[in-house]
Amino acid sequence: MDAMQLLLWARGPALGIAFAIFLFGMLLRLFEIYSLGRNKDLAPPRSHSPGSGWRTVVMRSFSAKSMLKASMLTYVTGYTFHIGFFVVLLFLLPHIELIRSITGLHWPALPTPFIDLIAVASIIALIVALISRVMNPVKRFLSGFGDYLAWAVTLLPLLTGYLAYHHLLLDYTRMLAMHILSVELLLVVIPFTKLTHMATLFIARWYNGDWFARKGVAS
């Protein structure tokens, strides 16, 4: 397949397939979770609670001071990667156009060289995170194939995007095709790995916050 054909396939049928599988997997997971239900809590909750499920959904992104110190590297690589990833995804104009074409929503873009810098920071954070995962005894102990697969499919869009913009490795048209294909790969892998956390963490945090809130604790 020449580069143009590959690009057109990536921008065409492949995108539909990837979205379909992604949506299928993620919605299925929601059914799997909510079908199990949660017993009603018959113990009277505290009347004035500083906490709530919704509060924790937001605030759990910020650590308690001592936790930050205890897990500093994880927090720094985690924040850098996630924030960087979302800035790149949401504020590069071509991405905004993609989102607009599907949802109609759009917003101002940030300058490309700035996005480029953020992408590099994200990639470095991912690499450091991988090294940590391999060298830190707890992370190494917990990690399996799924963790490394998730890492790779997350890195590829950032890396291929960077390579395309800088005209490295392959010619632009082919590199762009690779970039789009890598995103499609990520989409189809997400529902089958821990990357489901991108949606389910809000559910988890809500349940956590709600449990603690009833006791009068803001978690």
Added chain:
Amino acid sequence: MADETLLDVLTKRGISRRAFLKFCAAATSLMALPPSMASAVAEALMQARRPSVIWLSFQECTGCTESLTRSHSPTLESLIFDAISLDYHETLIAAAGSAAEAARENAMKEAYGKYLLLVDGSVSTKDGGIYSTVAGKTNLETLKEAAAGAAAIVAVGTCSSFGGLPHANPNPTGAVPVSDIIKNKPIINVPGCPPIPVVITGVLTYYLTFGTLPELDDLGRPKAFYGESIHDRCYRRPFYDQGKFAKSFDDEGARNGWCLFELGCKGPITHNACATTKWNQGTSFPIQSGHGCLGCSEPNFWDAGSFYQALSTPIQPVTAALGIGVAAAAAAGIGVALANRSTKADAKAHHQTVTTNDLEK
């Protein structure tokens, strides 16, 4: 006629030696050769025998010929026409009918193995290629015949290089590029819809000078003209990088000459010389005139989604796929939900009240 050298022809037309050398210098730089090679180009051209050129037109719109020949005053392009012996060209030839065909067959026989074959238009292959015939013969047959005795082939325009418009979905005539049919001859693809005139003449000049093909990219296009993308040479690139985009064709951004990415410009994936060489003797090119690049020198550009949708958008709607995903999820989801509830209810039903006896085996 075929024995005259270029210099003979030019002298006859009153073109001074100085003008000729200027042309050679321009041609040298166009071909991205070092300036020192200008004299070598001049030498070669001076001696060059006017090669026989057969120009075949298949499923085309004649735009490529128009691009090259439509000029109001003598131009460098027209000079090249004087350097070659254009022995057959359907639009330009004076003769018609069987006389014209005879001229072609004659030229091919006389210069067998040496003539340059120029092709514009794609070749129909469906049902034996009957969708495009000239003088009762299919283009397919004519091409094979003509290619057999050609020294080299230049596919002028996107149709002959990549299939072009006839090749676009659903391709009812089974249109294919020249390179899909002819496998045993050197082919230079000079795409564009149409190609820039001076790019055509530049390629011909190179061939005439060196007798070999210029360096080609993996799509068979001369790197000298197709080595860079429009995006990388576009004067509006700083706006792309700064995030300044025209959002509609008559908004402030458009009037300020901002980047046309949002309006569908395919500059980033299009390789051509438009941004540097431009059109009409360097007057302008589509982006400069306020319209996004169509990507016309790339294969399948007609099927690459709307010209007015950004490059990063899908070329076909994803709503159907999203719908299928959701529907399948609902079906599978309801299934697994019912199964989950059943498993849990089952477990509950099998629950026996735990006593201290149950804590030990």
Added chain:
Amino acid sequence: MSASLQKGLNALREVMDAPIASFFSSCVHCGMCADACLFFTETHDPKYTPIHKLEPLRRLWKRDYTLFGRLGKLLGLSKPLSDEELAQWSPLVYDSCTLCGRCSLACPVGNDITYMVRKMREGMSVAGHAPEGMISATKRTIEIGSPMGVKLPALQAQIRAQEKETGLTIPIDVQGADYMAVLSSMEIINFPEYLGALAKIFHKAGVSWTLSSEAFEATNSGIQIGASDIAREIVLRIVTAAEKLRVKHVISPECGHAFTALRWEGPNLIGRPYHFSVVHILELLDELRSAGKLKTVGKEDKPLTFHDPCQLVRRGGVVQQPRTLLGDVATDFREMSDPGILNWCCGGGGGVSANERADELRLTAFKRKKTQLDELGVHTMVTACANCRIMLEDGLEHYNMNVSVVGLTELIANHLEE
């Protein structure tokens, strides 16, 4: 002796719910829960990573409650849980976890790991993999009435001693009293002054209260071991007695998990709300103080600190009250590092104190509390849980530390205005 793997698996299937499914879906193996858990921080053994303690539950969830897990099961692509596996997990689930809840606050994706351990114990217990010490405590609770084997006569003896000490009557079985107090065996045997303290405080404050001869044990071994049916039976004793006496409130004593059992789990165990409210003694003291009925005099001037019992503070929400009360009776109250809901466990809650198998690990984990105390350099530590008191004293002795542990209610009582 009817524990079985089948019962265990059945129980695990029963406890599965949407929160647990969302937690397993969200875990990204970041390991931050380990950084929050004293059993990991003091041993550096990755197997004590909190989420890892739940691996069997996760496998069951995947196999039995997800589409692809079910398909995998059909195609023979996954292994079912084995009895060996559950046996292997017993020390992780019981010895190296006190249900302290710190991991549940640390997890960035919001997993309530503590909640899951509590549920996993439901399967472990009936599969026969609870620790021997906890099983014995549970048996004693069911058969005798208390995990330490304390019977009514023993309580009555302590009552008499405290009545003599305080010169006050300790009411028992009084119909229609406002408050019914329950006690932990630990208090009855080791810290009977608590009872005297209640008498003094309530007398001064004019609180009408009573004990019940039919239900005086607050602790709940069923909660610790993870057997809700047993936990129900135990809590029902209190509920029945309280409703029989028609009291308005039941006072949960200075015991961590008793508060959890009575205040938070009880109504769900018995399937209905109570006809009374549950209040922790510290909450009651704080209320009395606000109403001006708790007047203290004099203050401790030695520097002291407060150890937050996990079930009371982090998992129970009684955070501010101990501090307010201590402020009345201490001039030099110093907070430990990570005070309040982030404080570190004494290492002995969640049934660990009844589990001899866990002794060595518990004492290693105590190094975290030792570090907190060393940083602070105080010699008096106040707390509000009898189990914490015993565990802290044990740890302090083991490390030869010169720190005394004081109960908060007693401290208040000692400063009551005459």
